[in-house]
């Protein structure tokens with residue numbers, strides 16, 4: 001749940017502050033200056049009035065758009081918060097730029113078991129035949145850090161999964177193309193990485209715009225989705241489930257966001273919670289993750305020493321599917337089965 005990404009712009013109102021300050025000064029001492037400020041105040045008020053009118057117009061237009069279920073073709077630059085608060089802006093407010101033709105990529109298997117569509121997955125339940133684990137990297141693509149991760153994965157011949165933020169993908173399309181060219185999987189992590197409650201129309205845009213850009217940029221149609229911060233009750237995961245995405249959570253994470261956390265702690269966090277079928281949450285984007293990059297070689301070495309093989313999210317879910325089918329085939333006829341109540345506890349998905 002410590003999946004923090006700050007895409008918020010700063011706030012500053014220097015003009016208003018200056019006006020307030022000027023009134024506080026001994027104004028009789030400088031009459032011309034006072035008149036000047038009064039003129040400036042009138043201009044400011046006029047500009048504010050015009051901006052207000054534009055704001056109301058945008059609100060009305062958005063209302064119409066939500067009613068008509070318009071989702072995927074709008075830019076995000078005029079987002080209106082249904083709760084009336086101020087929206088955060090994407091790192092880039094530019095409309096989708098014309099991208100170069102997607103690099104010719106051999107599509108990695110993004111096919112996921114149909115019965116998991118619309119479900120929430122935390123891990124894969126696997127037989128004990130083989131130890132496998134899925135590393136996932138969130139909030140990229142991100143300059144330098146995504147390349148650092150790719151380099152380490154390549155060196156160790158590991159395939160992983162990257163849950164990308166649409167706004168970051170728009171800014172760094174070549175990084176996403178490299179992720180796919182290297183054989184990794186891409187998942188959807190919304191456009192803006194918002195935590196707040198979203199209307200269905202806004203959730204649709206957050207998810208579908210990102211899916212569309214992933215396809216346009218890399219040629220990959222992804223069906224795996226991870227909600228920002230792991231929030232399952234703010235509307236975004238509901239939309240994803242309703243539209244047959246596999247909502248991919250995690251079972252293993254490092255305390256990447258703890259202040260002053262050490263590299264050995266990050267390594268230990270992941271290793272102590274590792275098990276066959278685990279999905280590991282790490283970050284390559286959304287801020288400084290240099291400690292994760294430093295910890296990654298030791299995480300990989302530690303898992304290798306414990307006998308793990310590394311697969312993508314789709315692959316680990318396919319393995320679960322095969323194991324379950326195999327288990328079904330091996331089961332004796334129903335009449336001879338001693339039916340036991342399954343133990344309570346964390347299911348592998350719900």
Ligand SMILES: [Zn+2]
Nearest residue numbers: 003138139228
């Ligand atoms: Zn995230």
